[in-house]
Amino acid sequence: MPFQPGISAFLFILAVGITLITTVQAWQIRDEPGGSGLVVCLLGIAFWAGCVFGMTVVPGTALTIVFTKLRILGVNLTIAGMFVATLGYTGYGQYITRRTVGLLAVWPFVLNLIVWLRSDLVWETMRFDPTAGAGLSTTYGVVFGVHTSYSYLLVLITVVLLIRFTLASRYVYQKQIMVVISGIIAPMIANVMYVSEIVSVDVTVIGFVLTGLSLTWVFQREKFFDVRPVARNRVIETLTSSVLVIDSKNRLVDCNEQAIELLNLASDDIGKPIDEPLGTLLSATDEFDEEMSQHTFQTVIE
Numbered sequence: 001m002p003f004q005p006g007i008s009a010f011l012f013i014l015a016v017g018i019t020l021i022t023t024v025q026a027w028q029i030r031d032e033p034g035g036s037g038l039v040v041c042l043l044g045i046a047f048w049a050g051c052v053f054g055m056t057v058v059p060g061t062a063l064t065i066v067f068t069k070l071r072i073l074g075v076n077l078t079i080a081g082m083f084v085a086t087l088g089y090t091g092y093g094q095y096i097t098r099r100t101v102g103l104l105a106v107w108p109f110v111l112n113l114i115v116w117l118r119s120d121l122v123w124e125t126m127r128f129d130p131t132a133g134a135g136l137s138t139t140y141g142v143v144f145g146v147h148t149s150y151s152y153l154l155v156l157i158t159v160v161l162l163i164r165f166t167l168a169s170r171y172v173y174q175k176q177i178m179v180v181i182s183g184i185i186a187p188m189i190a191n192v193m194y195v196s197e198i199v200s201v202d203v204t205v206i207g208f209v210l211t212g213l214s215l216t217w218v219f220q221r222e223k224f225f226d227v228r229p230v231a232r233n234r235v236i237e238t239l240t241s242s243v244l245v246i247d248s249k250n251r252l253v254d255c256n257e258q259a260i261e262l263l264n265l266a267s268d269d270i271g272k273p274i275d276e277p278l279g280t281l282l283s284a285t286d287e288f289d290e291e292m293s294q295h296t297f298q299t300v301i302e
Contacts, residue, residue, distance in 0.1 A: 008201055012053035015209045019046040022216050029219060034088025037081045037096075038219060042212045044077025048205045052134075056201075060128045060135025068126075068136065069115045072147070076108035078208055079151045082184070085215065086158045090165040107150055114143055122147070133201040140195075148195065152188070159184055176218045183207075183214035250274050 023042040029035045051071035055064050083104070087096050115122055121143040129137035159181055166177045187207025194202045242259035246252060252274050255265060269277035 006056070009053060009056045011203075011206060012049050012056055015049040015206055016046050016053060019049060019209055019212055022212055025220065026216050032088075032219070033093045034085040035219070037084030037086075037088055038212075038215055039081070041078055041081030041085055041215070044074050044079075044081055045205060045208045045212050046074075048074025048078055049209065050074075052202060052205055055134040055136070060130060064128075064134050064136050065126060068134075068138075069119065072115050072122075073108070073112055074205075075147075075151065076111065078205075079154050080104050080108065082211065082215075083154045083158050086161050089219070090161045092161070107147075111143065111147055133199075155184060155188060180211070180214045180218055183211040186210055244274075246274055252277060 019042055023039060023046065026035065026038045026042055030039050048071055051067045051074055054067035055071075058064055058067075084096055084101070087093065111122075119126070121141045123138045123144065124141045125137075125139045127137050128135055162177055162181050162184075187204045187210070190199075190207045191202075191204040193199050194204060240258065242262045243254075243256045244252060244259055245254035250273055252270055252272055254270070259265060263278065265277055
């Protein structure tokens with residue numbers, strides 16, 4: 001069937017391009033905690049979007065079925081990569097082991113074997129229908145239900161980890177985390193609409209492009225991984241002294257109640273360079289040090 005460009009095809013190929021560019025950016029931070037998972041997630045999104053693009057431009061053909069089956073691999077990579085990335089940047093990097101990765105790979109491996117060897121267990125029926133999205137009408141089988149449940153479970157755990165991170169960090173990066181959570185929920189809503197046949201075209205991957213962009217933005221621009229909320233409340237809030245936490249860029253990333261009261265800090269001071277909220281105090285300290293350096297002190301021991 002000849003190439004038939006349209007709005008849907010344009011959106012999906014645009015999604016591929018944007019995600020690949022974002023992957024290049026993420027590759028530069030792949031050694032950061034969770035960075036490799038982010039790269040896998042983005043590659044999965046790009047592959048997934050590419051498959052949906054193929055389904056869109058060759059609707060109602062044998063290639064449509066091939067792209068439909070290949071798409072499952074992209075979904076697996078996207079969800080697993082996002083989950084591993086979340087483990088890393090919420091302070092659970094110790095659980096990212098070969099055994100964990102191997103366990104995460106078991107179901108996708110089995111699923112993709114079933115997709116190519118017994119696709120009737122995934123899709124009970126697959127028939128060409130010019131009125132359906134991509135010219136292909138399907139009814140889902142029991143294995144597809146297991147696949148959907150497994151994917152939603154990993155997404156749910158991801159969201160829970162992010163929410164716990166938000167609550168533990170108190171001020172640190174809360175706005176950024178909420179952006180990521182919103183980016184994860186959006187494609188889930190789109191997926192429910194597609195699986196429920198409310199819409200004929202699967203736009204879930206478009207939502208995941210937003211997820212990938214938000215993760216990469218937070219990772220690179222806000223240094224999401226600089227602070228770990230491990231036992232944060234038990235350590236910082238129980239101290240009677242004022243505590244300020246500064247990251248590698250000299251930004252104020254956390255503080256306890258004692259510091260807020262002593263230094264008259266505001267919640268929006270979090271994330272700013274330390275010399276902004278404490279500018280007056282630091283200037284006074286510098287002046288004191290300079291003044292003291294101009295004097296000679298003599299210690300007399302009797």
